[in-house]
Amino acid sequence: METIKILGINGSNRRGGNSRFLLDQALAAAALAVPGCVDTEIYETGGRTYLPCTACDRCHSKLGVCRLEDDFAELRDKWLEADALIYSVPVYHAGIPGHLKCFIDRLGESVVEGFFSKQMKVVGCVTSGTGIATGQESVMNFINAHAMMLGCLPFAGEWPGAYTGAGGWTHVDPRKNALKDLHAGNDETTAYLVKSTRNMAAGIAQLAVLIKTGARQKQVHDLLEKSGRYTMFLRRISGTKPLAIEKPYDYFATDEDTQLEFDED
Ligand SMILES: Cc1cc2nc3c(=O)[nH]c(=O)nc-3n(C[C@H](O)[C@H](O)[C@H](O)COP(=O)(O)O)c2cc1C
Known part of the structure; x- marks a missing residue:
């Protein structure tokens, strides 16, 4: 069976x-869901630096390379x-932490083909706050929108509590x-949270295997390739360095191409 890589980002x-x-x-839970086929890695954003995007647009013309020098790349x-x-x-303040937003802003701009080419990554969000309804939904909605913007597939819908994320x-x-202490003390809502988290992650692993396996089938692969919509995804599963963008982003190539026309009066 296909091996998949799941990156866990601690935001x-x-x-x-x-x-x-x-x-x-x-x-x-993800590793257990598809035994022997899941590589996992945890990446800590804490203590790392992600400067805010300065909107210099350099990544659009320099093959996705950001001019800011920090932990982004x-x-x-x-x-x-x-x-x-x-x-x-x-x-954080009813939303995602600022440093993570800085990373995602720059990712969205740097992955220039991402807007036109499906990434087909399965993405899930787990979130916690001190309060009971104090921004969790905003965090999930943001991560889900981020996933969709980059041609990924938000995953949720697992009982008991992960409707749009856990x-x-x-x-x-x-x-x-x-949370660790609440869980050890058999707190009921924390048990739901953990169960939702585990169920969602198991589903993510299985869907990722399904997608990768399906795309390897020749007819499906040919179809995806021909459509031109899946370049980034097909590069990833073929092992090509995903950011190797051969041609500069030229969506804004000429003013005429993008100019909006208004009536004089
Ligand atoms: C700057 C800051 C802002 C926070 N804002 C919220 C908030 O708006 N709503 C909430 O429920 N919890 C808020 N919290 C609490 C954290 O979300 C909560 O303690 C979370 O479980 C911390 O996770 P961690 O231990 O991985 O950092 C905030 C915490 C910090 C440090």
Whole structure:
């Protein structure tokens, strides 16, 4: 069977906290769902630097290369190589943490073909806040929109609680071990959160195997190739470095091409 790579991104600035606890649960369940076929890696964003996009547009003309020098490129390359992604994200001010937003802003601009070429990664979101309905939905919606914008497939819908992602709360406990302790104490809502997280991750692994296996079939592969819509995906499964973009992004090649026409009066 196909081997898939799942990248777990810990979107918290605090390493070893609640987001990491949920991510460990997710990746363990994903590995069990397709035994022997899942490579997992956890990437910590905490302590790393992702400067804000300066809208210089250089990545559009320089083969996706960002001029800012920080930790962005390492995670971008891992992101591009993964068959599936699980984001574990704490709620910050009813949204995602700023450093993760900076990374995603730049990823979206740098993966220039991504807007035109389906990535076909399966993406899921796990999130926790201290409060009970205090931004979790916004975090999931954002990650799902990010996935769709880059031609990925948001995954959710697993009972008992992952309708658009798996979300939970720490019962107003700000500590990094809050969820771990609640789970060890058999807290019911944390049990739901963990179960939702694990079910979602298992489904992500299985769908990623299905997609990759299906695309290897000659007729399907030929169809995808001919359509021109799946270049990034087909590069990934063929082992070609996914960011090797041969031609510069030329969507804004001439003013005439993009100029909007208005009536004089
Ligand atoms: C800057 C900041 C903003 C936060 N904002 C929210 C919030 O809006 N809603 C919420 O429920 N929790 C909020 N929290 C709490 C965290 O989301 C929560 O403690 C989470 O479980 C932390 O995960 P971690 O241990 O992986 O960092 C915030 C925490 C920080 C540090």
